[in-house]
Amino acid sequence: MNKRNCLRGLTAATFGALLALAGTATHAQTPTKLKWAHVYETGESYHKQALWAAAEVAKRTAGRVQIDVFPASQLGKETDINQGLTLGTVDIIYTGMAFAGRTLPALSVAAAPFTFRDHAHWEAFRASPVWRTLADQYEAKSGGHQIVGYTYYGMRHMTSNKPITKPEDMKGMKLRVPDAPIFMMFPKAVGANPTPIAFAEVYLALQNGTVDAQENPLPTIDAKKFYEVQKYITLTGHITESLVTVVSGSAWKRVSPEDRKVVEAVLWEASTRASAEILEAENRLVSDFVKRGVTVNKIDRAPFAVAVRPAVTGPDALWSRELYEQIQALK
Numbered sequence: 001m002n003k004r005n006c007l008r009g010l011t012a013a014t015f016g017a018l019l020a021l022a023g024t025a026t027h028a029q030t031p032t033k034l035k036w037a038h039v040y041e042t043g044e045s046y047h048k049q050a051l052w053a054a055a056e057v058a059k060r061t062a063g064r065v066q067i068d069v070f071p072a073s074q075l076g077k078e079t080d081i082n083q084g085l086t087l088g089t090v091d092i093i094y095t096g097m098a099f100a101g102r103t104l105p106a107l108s109v110a111a112a113p114f115t116f117r118d119h120a121h122w123e124a125f126r127a128s129p130v131w132r133t134l135a136d137q138y139e140a141k142s143g144g145h146q147i148v149g150y151t152y153y154g155m156r157h158m159t160s161n162k163p164i165t166k167p168e169d170m171k172g173m174k175l176r177v178p179d180a181p182i183f184m185m186f187p188k189a190v191g192a193n194p195t196p197i198a199f200a201e202v203y204l205a206l207q208n209g210t211v212d213a214q215e216n217p218l219p220t221i222d223a224k225k226f227y228e229v230q231k232y233i234t235l236t237g238h239i240t241e242s243l244v245t246v247v248s249g250s251a252w253k254r255v256s257p258e259d260r261k262v263v264e265a266v267l268w269e270a271s272t273r274a275s276a277e278i279l280e281a282e283n284r285l286v287s288d289f290v291k292r293g294v295t296v297n298k299i300d301r302a303p304f305a306v307a308v309r310p311a312v313t314g315p316d317a318l319w320s321r322e323l324y325e326q327i328q329a330l331k
Contacts, residue, residue, distance in 0.1 A: 031066045032254050034247075036092035037075040037084065039199050044223050045277040046094055046151065046243065047071045053270035060262045065255055067092065073200045079179060085145055091251035092267075094243045096153070098180035103145075104138045105318035112312045112319075113186040114305040115327060116240035119152065119279060124330040126150050126242075130323070135244075144249025148264045149271030152278050153241035154217025159230035161212060165299050167191070167307045176202055176214040182318070186215075186238050189308040206230060217241060218285040219278055227294045234297045235286075236304055245271055 036054065040046045047069065054067035075081055075090055082099050084090035101108030109115055116122045125131055135147040158164055160173070171191035177183035179196040187194040192213075197205050205211050206229045214226060215238070221227055245267050255263060289296050313321055 031063055032259075034065065034067045034091035034251055034255075035075065035089075036067050036069045037081045037090040038069075038071055038094040039073045039078050039081070040071060040094065041223050042071050044219070045274040045281070049151075049270040049274040049277075050094070052273070053266050056266045056270075057263055060266065061259045065259050065263060073198075077198045077200065085246060085248040086143070088248070088250055090248070092245065092247050094151070094245055096178065096180070097242055097244065098178060098182040100138060100147075100244050100246070101180070101182060101318060104134070104141045106320070106323060107134055107138060108180075108182045109317075109319040109323055109327065110134075110242060111180075111182050111239060112317070112324075113189070113238045113308040114301075114312070115324070119155075119240070121330065122152060122240050122242065125327055128330055130326050130330070142249065144252060146247045146249070146252050146264070147244045148247055148267040149243075149245025150268075151243040151245065151271040152275035153243050154219055154278050154282050155237040156215045156217055156239040156241050157221070158213055158215050158234040158236050158238075159206075159221060159226050159232065160234065161231050163232055163295075163297060164234040164236070165297065167303055170213075173213055174211045176205060176211040185311045186304075186308055189311055190304065202226065203229065215239075217278070217282065218289070219281040222281070222285055222288075227289060227292070232295050232297060233289060234299060235301075236299065237301055238304055238308070243271075 036050055038046060038050065050069045054069055057065050057067055076084060078095060078099055081090050081093045082095055082102070085093060097107050097111040101111065110125070116125065131150070138147055139145060162169070164170060167190040170187070173192040174195050175187045175192045176197045177187060177194045178199065184194045195211050197211065202214055203224060203226060206214060206226060213230070215236070216224070216226065218233075221233065227233065247263065247267075252260065286296055311317065313324060317324070
């Protein structure tokens with residue numbers, strides 16, 4: 001009788017162990033799925049590199065982490081997807097520094113007019129301890145959201161239906177800007193009327209005259225075909241724009257520590273690859289636009305920088321004067 005009970009006990013224990021192993025195997029085979037949302041078109045470098053990153057993460061984690069990419073505002077406008085990080089409706093986003101600055105205002109300095117002298121200055125900032133400190137502060141302030149990529153978006157230039165050669169030419173102009181306070185600084189400094197309009201609606205707003213002008217980097221002007229409804233491109237270069245790639249804190253917790261290293265490395269590499277593509281596109285697009293019959297005006301940027309300097313260094317700025325000067329000192 002004791003022998004029979006012992007065998008029964010062993011059988012039950014073996015069966016339980018097998019069930020536990022089966023459960024473990026099933027759990028191990030269940031991938032962590034993440035949604036990556038952004039507002040850019042499928043033909044743009046940001047989307048292409050997001051797709052590359054998704055495939056590369058799946059490859060390097062042997063399928064343990066799978067990323068689905070949703071472009072062109074499919075999961076909401078930029079404000080929506082930023083909120084979605086906290087709400088859990090999205091897991092990864094591209095977003096501009098001004099939007100990330102709603103969480104950590106000091107980040108907005110990277111989207112301020114004439115913060116950067118040129119692309120090389122921006123690259124120095126990207127590689128600096130100043131940038132790393134800001135990214136760490138954003139994580140702490142956001143409740144764990146991780147900045148894992150920093151992509152060059154390009155220098156923002158004006159498109160309009162009248163020529164612009166000096167700040168006074170912009171007085172009274174209705175200028176479309178993204179819906180973030182930092183983008184109000186430049187138009188207000190030159191006497192224009194900033195008009196926030198969602199990115200997906202800009203082409204129509206230009207076409208029907210809701211606004212007179214807009215400002216974006218040349219690759220974006222090309223991708224969104226703003227040149228079709230605007231006569232002039234003016235190379236103001238007033239903002240050196242960039243995007244951060246952010247993974248939500250809740251999504252980060254769902255990824256194992258081992259796989260986090262992979263995700264972080266791949267998404268940073270994707271941002272580096274996209275940055276190189278955007279820079280190359282900038283370098284060729286001026287001549288491309290001219291060949292298409294678009295009037296491209298090169299101007300003296302100095303008067304525009306002078307007009308806006310009181311705002312970017314004054315007491316109402318969203319960053320400290322010390323931070324601004326640290327960035328200016330980078331070589």
